[in-house]
Amino acid sequence: MKSGRLLSILLLLQTRGRVPARELADRLEVSVRTVYRDVEALSAAGVPVYAERGRHGGIELLAGFRTDVTGLTADESRALFILAAQGAHVALGLDQALGSALRKVMAALPAPHRPAAEETSRRILVDATRWKGGPRRAADLQVLQDAVFADRRLRLRYRHSGERETRTYTVDPYGLVSKAGVWYLVADRRARPRLFRADRVRSATVLDDPVRRRPGVELADAWEVLRRQVEERTGGLDVTARVRRERLDMFLRLNAGHLAELPDDDGTGEWVTVRLSYGVVREARQLLPYAAEVEVLSPPEVREDLAAAAASVTRLYRPAAEDGS
Structure with missing residues (x-):
């Protein structure tokens, strides 16, 4: 309009x-x-x-001209008070500032819309964290924020998943992204986009050098490239398995990231065939906790690896008298 x-x-x-x-x-x-x-x-x-x-x-x-204009509709007023990812404001040290800002917005709202906005804040809650995410190392975002807003380069000591030693990187930050309760630093390293989990940063130093971002690239652009790289990363190993029907919904929910395609289920039979994609053979060991509820049909090397892993667990828990020792 x-x-x-x-x-x-x-x-x-x-x-x-x-x-x-x-x-x-x-x-x-x-x-x-x-x-x-x-x-x-x-x-x-x-x-x-x-x-x-x-x-x-x-x-x-004209210089000096100001007007107190809100013009908010009822739906816009409600939208302001549905706070997605409230934990994000706490992590950034902005929770008190957020509360203060909302009080000011409430005071500026047209009187007929205030009750609806207040009701929305009490009736709608958005929690962006995952269920049973498990304990995580707290991320110190202060230095990362300082570099982002000062447009300065960063020197990171960073520990990758599965590695004990830290590595040192000099990066050009675009900004911070909160994804399902996990904070990431989006930055260029040697003019290529990189993603760093904030809770794996062991130390960060803001350098005096100005940031060297690629011309015309914004945070949203760099994040989109990195997000696609993660989500479209293809595995080199195709696995076919069958899942007991009563466990299918849970299995699909927990293994969505490895599904090659949605199963063709006609709604009959005890088992449903699924096709999965993994990077290496050992990665398929994620299927072991399902025990007899999931059976790998192919390839043979995955079946053999799962059988060997299951046998090692059996030996670990078998009483000493049974194995002759």
């Missing part, structure tokens, strides 16, 4: 100062011509807004 677009332009100009017409058009998903028409409408309504053309031009409010 035009009224909402006019309000968006006004709020952007109040917070940003001079903004190029093309940027406003891109943000609002309209043409530059429409932006200029909207500016004329604001001016006709008494808002002191003007446009300057040229290379360094843009649209700007």
Whole structure:
């Protein structure tokens, strides 16, 4: 709606100062011509807004002009009080600031919308952490934040999963991402995007050197590339197994990351065939906890490895009198 677009332009100009017409058009998903028409409408309504053309031009409010505008709808008011990933604000040291900001927003809301916003904050809760995630080393985000906001390079001492020794990296940070309750640093190393789990950073030092990001690349761009790399990483080993039907839902839920495709289930029979993908043979040992509820059908090397692993567990727990020792 035009009224909402006019309000968006006004709020952007109040917070940003001079903004190029093309940027406003891109943000609002309209043409530059429409932006200029909207500016004329604001001016006709008494808002002191003007446009300057040229290379360094843009649209700007008269210096010193401010207006207390919210214009929030009922749904927008509710949306502000549904706080996704509340733990993220605590981790960043912003929980008190968030509470203060929400109180100010509440005071600025149109009176008819305040009860709905208050009710939403009591009735809707979003917890972005996974069930039974297990204990994790606390991530110290302060130095990482300092580098991100100061646009400085970082020197990290970092321990990769499965390694005892730390490695040292000099990186160019784009920002921090919270994914299912886990914090990641997105950064370039030697002009290539890298992902570092914050809780594996053993120490971090902000360097005096300015950050050297790739031109035109933002945090969201780098994160999208890295996210796809993780999610689309293909295994080199195709495994076919069968799962007892009464355990199928749980199995699919817990092994979604290794499913090559959804099983073709006709709803009959005791067993359902599934196809999985792993990086190496030993990785398929993740199937051992299912005991007799899951049987690998192929390839033979995976069956042999699982049989050997199961035999070693049997020997470990077999009473000494039974094995003749």
